[in-house]
Amino acid sequence: xxKYYITTPIYYPSSNLTIGNAYTSVIADxxxxxxxxxxxxxxxxxxxxxxxxxxxxxxxxxxxxxxTFVDYMVKSDxxxxxxxxxxxxxxxxxxxxxxxxxxxxxIFQKLYDQGDIYLGTYRGHYCTPCESxxxxxxxxDGMCPDCHRPVVEMQEECYFFRMSKYQDRLLAYYEQHPxxxxxxxxxxxxxxxxxxPGLEDxxxxxxxxxxxxxxxxxxxxxxxxxxxxxTNYLTILGxxxxxxxxxxxxxxxxxxxxxxxxxxxxxxWPIILMALDLPLPKQIFGHGWLLVGGDKMSKSKGNVVDxxxxxxxxxxxxxxxxxxxxxxxxxxGNFSGEALINRxxxxxxxxxxxxxSRTLAMVxxxxxxGLPEERATGDFDQELAAQADKAFTEATAHMEKLKLSAALxxxxxxxxxxxxxxxETQPWVLAKxxxxxxxxxxxxxxxxxxxRRVSILVAPFMPxxxxxxxxxxxxxxxEVQENCQGLPWQEAGxxxxxxxxxxxxxxxxLFPRIKLDETLSLMDRKARERSNTLADMKEADFxxxxxxxxxxxxxxx
Ligand code: MSP
Numbered sequence: 001x002x003k004y005y006i007t008t009p010i011y012y013p014s015s016n017l018t019i020g021n022a023y024t025s026v027i028a029d030x031x032x033x034x035x036x037x038x039x040x041x042x043x044x045x046x047x048x049x050x051x052x053x054x055x056x057x058x059x060x061x062x063x064x065x066x067x068t069f070v071d072y073m074v075k076s077d078x079x080x081x082x083x084x085x086x087x088x089x090x091x092x093x094x095x096x097x098x099x100x101x102x103x104x105x106x107i108f109q110k111l112y113d114q115g116d117i118y119l120g121t122y123r124g125h126y127c128t129p130c131e132s133x134x135x136x137x138x139x140x141d142g143m144c145p146d147c148h149r150p151v152v153e154m155q156e157e158c159y160f161f162r163m164s165k166y167q168d169r170l171l172a173y174y175e176q177h178p179x180x181x182x183x184x185x186x187x188x189x190x191x192x193x194x195x196x197p198g199l200e201d202x203x204x205x206x207x208x209x210x211x212x213x214x215x216x217x218x219x220x221x222x223x224x225x226x227x228x229x230x231t232n233y234l235t236i237l238g239x240x241x242x243x244x245x246x247x248x249x250x251x252x253x254x255x256x257x258x259x260x261x262x263x264x265x266x267x268x269w270p271i272i273l274m275a276l277d278l279p280l281p282k283q284i285f286g287h288g289w290l291l292v293g294g295d296k297m298s299k300s301k302g303n304v305v306d307x308x309x310x311x312x313x314x315x316x317x318x319x320x321x322x323x324x325x326x327x328x329x330x331x332x333g334n335f336s337g338e339a340l341i342n343r344x345x346x347x348x349x350x351x352x353x354x355x356x357s358r359t360l361a362m363v364x365x366x367x368x369x370g371l372p373e374e375r376a377t378g379d380f381d382q383e384l385a386a387q388a389d390k391a392f393t394e395a396t397a398h399m400e401k402l403k404l405s406a407a408l409x410x411x412x413x414x415x416x417x418x419x420x421x422x423x424e425t426q427p428w429v430l431a432k433x434x435x436x437x438x439x440x441x442x443x444x445x446x447x448x449x450x451x452r453r454v455s456i457l458v459a460p461f462m463p464x465x466x467x468x469x470x471x472x473x474x475x476x477x478x479e480v481q482e483n484c485q486g487l488p489w490q491e492a493g494x495x496x497x498x499x500x501x502x503x504x505x506x507x508x509x510l511f512p513r514i515k516l517d518e519t520l521s522l523m524d525r526k527a528r529e530r531s532n533t534l535a536d537m538k539e540a541d542f543x544x545x546x547x548x549x550x551x552x553x554x555x556x557x
């Protein structure tokens with residue numbers, strides 16, 4: 001059985017995660033579910049990046065130790081958000097986990113022993129929010145080139161990593177593996193902006209704060225947070241021990257990252273792996289950003305979108321659908337309440353929801369005991385079946401290329417074709433004439449079978465909706481491979497597998513229609529309420545933690 005190892009970045013738990021962070025995890029989740037559905041042995045990893053000056057400062061601001069602070073943020077926010085978003089990660093790593101700390105120290109020691117790390121003096125600039133060092137020439141107008149915020153001057157004793165030594169090998173690797181970085185344009189960016197001008201050795205330790213993993217032989221230094229963070233993809237497998245997990249899953253198939261951190265994953269990370277003499281991940285995909293009104297989300301701009309509010313109003317699958325549909329492969333996408341509501345009403349209510357409710361209402365009315373075996377084929381059946389096959393072929397091809405939005409487009413072409421089939425075959429006319437019953441049975445059967453196939457196709461994108469479609473169709477789910485209705489993938493998509501005689505269980509509409517203006521004001525109100533409640537709750541919790549309360553007890557875990 002083939003394996004598929006997919007990772008998200010590990011998130012900073014310094015403040016509550018946003019819909020932008022949720023976007024990264026939802027893409028990874030969709031890909032993980034898709035590969036599970038194909039029958040592959042999937043390892044889907046996510047986690048938290050808990051060291052560094054930014055976290056130390058955030059904890060100090062609350063009068064807490066960094067560890068108490070991150071424990072609270074991870075348990076009260078990150079883990080709950082992934083539960084809310086239906087994220088099906090197999091493992092969760094925290095960089096404060098003992099096994100990780102030990103492994104990072106061993107990696108540092110190994111690189112030092114083999115001469116890839118040396119002690120020197122660092123002179124330059126540090127951007128605290130980005131946890132990044134910059135040289136004079138990299139600054140833009142004296143500011144951090146990534147986030148455009150002020151940097152701090154630094155001069156300190158520091159361990160360096162000989163990145164420059166590996167530069168040519170990395171360039172050659174890119175050339176030999178043109179698919180290594182996706183989208184392709186990002187590879188050119190890395191080559192032109194970083195590799196061609198020449199790599200500088202990387203400052204790999206700090207002495208000005210202490211919330212980090214200590215250099216094993218020189219404990220006044222803590223290890224640079226990005227070395228600590230990137231290695232999570234390996235340490236979770238037990239590395240440096242050669243474990244069964246390591247043998248099975250390394251190299252990773254896909255590191256999914258936002259475009260802001262692609263440099264770390266396509267330059268620093270491969271070079272660390274080369275120095276460790278390990279194979280490189282097969283692919284790194286830098287997705288675009290989710291913007292609000294064309295702008296980056298930020299607390300200072302007050303435009304941060306809280307995923308909890310959206311899920312509360314629209315349900316998790318509508319939010320997942322929007323994220324996966326609205327943002328094209330590798331590009332930026334824009335979030336607005338209006339765009340979200342329009343998508344829900346057109347794609348989910350009109351197209352998918354209607355197809356299910358119209359079909360099941362007619363089955364219930366005409367064949368309350370279930371659809372009979374006696375069915376008469378007729379016009380349009382072929383076209384509908386052909387569109388289904390096309391949807392499976394196209395969606396598979398798009399998913400392989402990580403084009404999730406395009407895959408949804410192909411699936412929706414099929415859903416719309418099925419709705420058109422209802423208009424063409426006019427089952428309400430067939431229902432009036434007893435002699436047309438076999439034809440009516442066939443039309444409704446084809447629709448139920450289409451819905452069964454649609455349910456398989458949408459399962460990785462909207463898992464709960466897929467389960468609900470199956471439930472209403474009267475289909476039983478296998479626990480083992482629930483997304484494929486208990487069938488191997490190659491079988492599941494084939495036509496005519498809906499068992500005749502099943503009695504559908506028509507239920508609520510899959511998605512209620514949303515009133516635009518009313519809901520936009522509701523979103524505003526709920527966002528304000530949640531932001532106030534969250535602030536009060538955190539204040540009270542931090543006060544309790546300062547007095548020595550236990551994080552788990554506080555959060556009732
Ligand atoms: N801790 C580092 C990653 C270390 S991985 C070895 C980090 N964390 S982060 O919490 O700041 O960001 C995590 C992910 O969220 C990144 O992929 C980032 O691109 C993504 N996003 C945060 N806001 C985003 C949007 N508004 N839109 C899309 N994704 C963005 O970086």
